[in-house]
Amino acid sequence: MFRLNLKIAWRNLWKNKIYAAINIGGLALGLTAFLLMLLYINHEESYDTWSSDLQNVYQIREKHEFFTPDNKDHWQEISNSRVAGIIKQNVPQFTAVTKVDSEWGNGFSVKIDHADPILIKAIKDADTAFFNVFPYKFIQGDRERALKEPNTVVLKQSLAIKLYGTDHVLGKEFKLVRWRDDKGTPMKITGVVADVNTPESVTFNAISHTGDQDHDPDQPGSSHYNQVYAKSASKVDTLAANNSLQKVYIDYKKKSFAEQNINFKDIYKDGKRPGLKAIALKDVHANPPFAINWLTKLKPVIGISIFLLLVSIINFVNLATAQSVQRAKEVGVRKVLGSYKKQLVSQFLIESALQSIISLFLSIILIEVLLPAFNHHFNVELSFWYNDHLLMLMIQLVALFAFVTLLAGFYPAWVLSNYNPVAVLKGNYGNSLKGMALRNVLVVFQFIISVTFIIAIGVMQLQTKYISNKDLGFERDRLINLQTGYEQNFADKIRRIPGVQYVSTTTQVMGNAFNNKSEIIYKGQTFNLNGVSVSMDALQTLGVKLVSGRLFAKEYKQDTINAVILNEAAANLLGKNMVGKTYNKVNYDNKIISFQIVGVIKDYHNEGFDKTVLPTVYKVTKLGGTSNTNNLLVRFETKNYKGIINNIQNEWRKLYPDFPLHYQSMDEAFSNVLEENNRFMNMIILFSAVSVSLSLLGLFALSTFIAKRRTKEIAVRKILGASNVQIVNLLNKSFLILVIIANLISWPIAYILIKRWLQGFAYRIEMPIFPFLLATAVSIIIAVLTVTIQARKAAIGDPVNALKYE
Amino acid sequence: MIQLTNIEKYYANKGIKNYVLRLVTTTIKQGEFVSIMGPSGAGKSTLLNIIGMLEEPTYGTYEFLGENVTSLNERKRIELYRNHIGFVFQAYHLIDEMTVYENIEAPLLYKKVGSSERASRIADLLDRFNIVAKKDLFPNQLSGGQQQLVGIARALAAQPSIILADEPTGNLQSAQAEEIMELFKKLNQEDGITIIQVTHSEKNAQYGNRILHIADGVVKEDLAVLS
Incomplete structure (x- = not known):
């Protein structure tokens, strides 16, 4: 059967x-x-499911405001390095604790003998306990001894093969150069671990042990941040573990503050609380900070x-x-x-x-x-x-x-x-x-989905067009970022290259923005601004637009001392006509310093359009502030700057032979910012195309069927004198009503959904009406075309054939 | 074998009863060959459908093989279809997607007849109706007469005790019609199968041994055919 x-x-x-x-x-x-x-x-x-032992591995997260995009408290993956020691001493559930440095910059340079240096990403520095927490399988070397000595490194098998062509590399040495003028450290390979078959949240190509992660800073006021992972002997009750973590953390904070003469209650007020917790490794990926x-x-x-x-x-x-x-x-x-x-x-x-x-x-x-x-x-x-x-x-x-x-x-x-x-x-x-009623409902349902999609695509296109043409507040062409720190000697050298207009650095630029909280007192009121350190001509390099006052310039002695520039967001926050006014700031040693506002510039974007530009204060520090901004901006005089980059490269090689040059154009940085949004939109377009074609398939087949079912009716009507066009219209009418109903329903649905999507953008268009009209027109036209093709067939048929079977 | 007592069938429409059958009482014995005749709309087909349990009477009792089957649950009715009743239709109603062989096999599959038994019964029927060569063809590749032969073969496959035929030759030319009627007669006389047919043709009715004349839902005459 x-x-x-x-x-x-x-x-x-x-x-x-x-x-x-x-x-x-x-x-x-x-x-x-x-x-x-x-x-x-x-x-x-x-x-993080590549080994069952990972069930007992936890990431430690500390609540703090450093390195955040909005200068507010977040549960973060990077914690004060002292946390590891505290856990080791006070929380016995965790049998092993390790500290791993996060990845900084664009990778480290690996120099093997006299070969050209290669930039390798994700060489992370850890303490000796890394492989006691993470159960990677050793192909070469030994878990217990691998990272025991300083200046040792354990490679992933894939990296070993990439560098040497084999995984039999035990005992070999290479020079690790971590920044361009780093002298380099000879690293001895003491182990090779197998690559794993599932994605990892702690990605690495190699784990080095330089010794930097073994000790915490001596001064209680200075801290080092890295990632902390802990392993328990058996499954722990996370709730209980987190309670004891929180307790030991507060104890530590109190003690540390006492050493620094800081009042605990001054820092943690208005609902702000210190926080330390452990989250299971498998949950790390699902909960980015x-x-x-x-x-x-x-x-x-x-x-x-x-x-x-x-x-x-x-x-x-x-x-x-x-x-x-x-x-x-x-x-x-x-x-x-x-x-x-x-x-x-x-x-x-x-x-x-x-x-x-x-x-x-x-x-x-x-x-x-x-x-x-x-x-x-x-x-x-x-x-x-x-x-x-x-x-x-x-x-x-x-x-x-x-x-x-x-x-x-x-x-x-x-x-x-x-x-x-x-x-x-x-x-x-x-x-x-x-079953006709049900089928009609289903057709309407399909069309609701399709029309909603078409409207969504329309609005998304408009929004995308809007943001990609939006004035960024700075000129992104002819501008590259060398992604290295500012060094006077090198900067002077490339300034002399013909075609180079400006060379400068800033802590904040699209593609690499490092936010720093700056608390100021103006007219007795405290304001939280975002502080950015720039070199003298950084704002000129970016090509920002001046609203009032002036930009920093060498001619003004004051500029390296107490002159600041605000962006419009900050100026609006403080009041009107800010140029010339002064505000106060309490320094780290409790002295009050007064700053004068010399200019206001238009807001410019450093991040995606989902985030508003923070109220920001720009300040020139000596030579452009810290040397490790990792942003070295170069503005060219011409659009064809390929040749000039070669000249820069030559200068670079002379100075830093062991570290490759890496740069990003601002156009690239901008398209990276847009990328996520574009990706989402492409996905929506793909899905809509599928949805629309599905609805059409459905409509096509259904109209074929209806035409067939009404063959007799059509034949009788023809004998009574109906023209072909009249018959096509007859069939179209019944479907047209369905499509119009679908449109009426999908308008409010699309409106609500798209409104919500648009609200995700800090900079967005007004809800346009055009995509709605377009979607309706498109849906009606394609429905009519589809049905007409079928109806025509039925209409031009010979009525005798249809009637004789009755 | 079949005992109908005061069978009535009507459709109520806006309070008015439209009678299709009125107080039909009759008995059909094992081995009879009954033809139901009458003008269009007289209620012939409805009577046959009631006998075939495809429709339920609005009133009256129906006994089949001594059992009251007036309103029967689906399971029991299907058991009767599998074991006792074979249907033959005017429009043949072969399943278009099945070959001749498979069409004949279908009732045997429902009856859960073993495969070797099935094969021999089908072979027997194909042989008997002279359609061995056609066994792998689909219905639309056959003439009307051949399709009806397959229809009858299918009805016989489950070895029913009664065959219900609704104008079995209505769509056939006279030569083919005669062939079918001869076959019915032979089945009735040689195999003792009870046959009830609905027909318009006086000539076809003569092949049986009893004629029920129906008009306006009432049995007007019940005649024996003299051979």
């Missing part, structure tokens, strides 16, 4: 090739979108892909019930031959199953084809067959298959198996209106 049913299912598919293709193709599209999503979620979920986590970010996309799958299932249901009339006779006959309803239901479920399995295979093929582009686009490395959780994936696929089959197949099977044999066998089943 099963085999026969399968055979019949196959013959039916073959007989209705076009319907079947639409059904299966549509379902495959929906499944593909969903599967891609599933792969992505699996990938994100698999972070500043950004929203991937699940929240992905929620709309997950929603969309589920929607798409639903739309394709709806199509399937729609078509299957529409087509069911063809099978009605078979149902009637089978019933009088002695088939139970149950058997009929299962027969039709087998047919759906056959179709969904074909769709599933099709979508797997589609995914294989699409995955490279998807990976490239979304900057991930997903794979289907080489998935480490292939078994899990297969289980998910089987579940998905069962789900789709039941959802898509059950209603049609139920409708079919309910056909009354007498009615069917008498032949008057074709005109029944049963």
Whole structure:
């Protein structure tokens, strides 16, 4: 019976090739979108799952305001290095604690013998305990002894092979140069660990042990920040552990403040509390300190892909019930031959199953084809067959298959198996209106989704156009960032290169902004501003626009002492006509220093458009402040600066032979800022295209069916004298109403959703009306075209053929 | 075998009862070949549908093989279809997606007949109706007469005790019609299968041994056919 049913299912598919293709193709599209999503979620979920021992590893997070984008308290991944020692001494649940430096800059230079230096990213410095906490498998060397001595390094296997072509590198040495004028440290390779097969939140190519992480700074007032990880012997109660962490942390803070003569209550007031906690390593990736986590970010996309799958299932249901009339006779006959309803239901479920399995295979093929582009686009490395959780994936696929089959197949099977044999066998089943209402609802539903998508694309395009053309407040062309600190000798040398207009540094520029809180007192009131240190001609280099007053210049002796410039945001915060006014600031040694405002500039952007420009004060420090801003801005006189960069490179090589030059143009930095938004938009466009084509497929098939079902009516009307055009209009009218209803419903939905999206931007357009009108026009035009193609066929048919069977 | 007592069928429409059948009482014995005749709309097909349990009477009792089947649950009705009743239709109603062989096999599959038994029964039927060569063809590749032969073969496959035929030759040319009627007669006389057919043709009715004349839902005449 099963085999026969399968055979019949196959013959039916073959007989209705076009319907079947639409059904299966549509379902495959929906499944593909969903599967891609599933792969992505699996990938994100698999972070830090490469060893079961990682269940007992925790990241320590401290609440503080350093290195934050908004100068406010956050739970951060980088903690005061002293935290590690405190935990080791006072929290016995944790048996091993390690400190790892975060990654700074663009990588370190590795120089092997006399070869050219290579820039290698993610060489992280750790203390001796790193491999006691993280259970990486040693291919070469020994876990306990590897990082014991200073100036040792453990490589990942992939890096060993990249550098030496082999992983037998034990005992070899290379010179590690961490910044351009670092003398370099000879590092001895004491171990090679295996690469792991899932993504890690503590990524590294090599773990070095220079000894820098072994000690905390001597002065109680100065601190060193790095990442702290702890391992417990067995599963710990996080709540209890966090309570004791919090307790020892407050004790430490009190003690430390006492040493520095700071009153604990002065710092922690107005609801501000010190904080220290441990979070399980597997939760680290899902809870980034500043950004929203991937699940929240992905929620709309997950929603969309589920929607798409639903739309394709709806199509399937729609078509299957529409087509069911063809099978009605078979149902009637089978019933009088002695088939139970149950058997009929299962027969039709087998047919759906056959179709969904074909769709599933099709979508797997589609995914294989699409995955490279998807990976490239979304900057991930997903794979289907080489998935480490292939078994899990297969289980998910089987579940998905069962789900789709039941959802898509059950209603049609139920409708079919309910056909009354007498009615069917008498032949008057074709005109029944049963299920029509449901099908109409489904068509409306599909169009709501499509129209909403089209509107969304329209608004997103406008917003994207707006931000990519928005005045950044500085001139981003002819400007590059050498991503190194300011050094007078080198800066002078490149200033002399023809074509170079300005060379300067700042702590804050698009692509590398380092925010620093600056508390000022103006007219007795305290204000929190963002402080930026610049060199004398940094603002000229950026090409910012002056609103009033003047920019810094060498001619003014005052400028290196107490002159500051505000941006408009800060000026508006303080009051009107700020140029010439003075404010006070309490220095680190409790002296009050007075600053004079010499100019106000227009706000300029350092970060994405989702963030407002902070009220900022600019101050020139000696030579441009700290040497390690890692921003060395060079403005050129001409747009063709490729040759000039070569000259800069030559100067660089002479001075810093052991460290490669690395630079970024401001255009690049800007497109990086836009990238995330563009990515999201491309995803929406992709999904909308799928959704719209699914709806059209559905409409196409349904109109074919309706035209067929109304063949007799059309024939009679023609005999009564209706023209072809009148008949086409007749058929169009019924669909047009549906599409218009869908439009009416989707307008408010789109409005709400898009409003919410736009609110994510600090700089945004007003809600435009045009995309709404466009979406409506587009949906009506394509619906009319689709239906007309089908209706025309029905209309030009010979009425005799339609009538003679009655 | 079949005992109908005061069978009535009507449709109520805005308070008015439209009678299709009125107080039909009759008995059909095992081995009879009954033709139901009458003008269009007389209620012939409805009567046959009630006998075939495809429709329920609004009033009256129906006993099949001594059992009251007036309103039967689906499971029991299907058991009767599987074991006792074979249907033959005017429009043949073969399943288009099945071959001749598979069409005949279908009722046997529902009846859960073992595969070797199935094969031999089908072979037997194909042989008997001379359609062995056609067994792998689909219905639309056959002539009307051939399709009806397959329809009858399918009805016989489950070895029913009664065949219900609704104008079995209505769509056929006269030569083919005669062939089908001869077949019915032979099935009735040689195999003892009870046959009830609805027909318009006086000539076809003569193949049976009893004629029920119906007009306006009432049995007007109940005649025996003299052979």
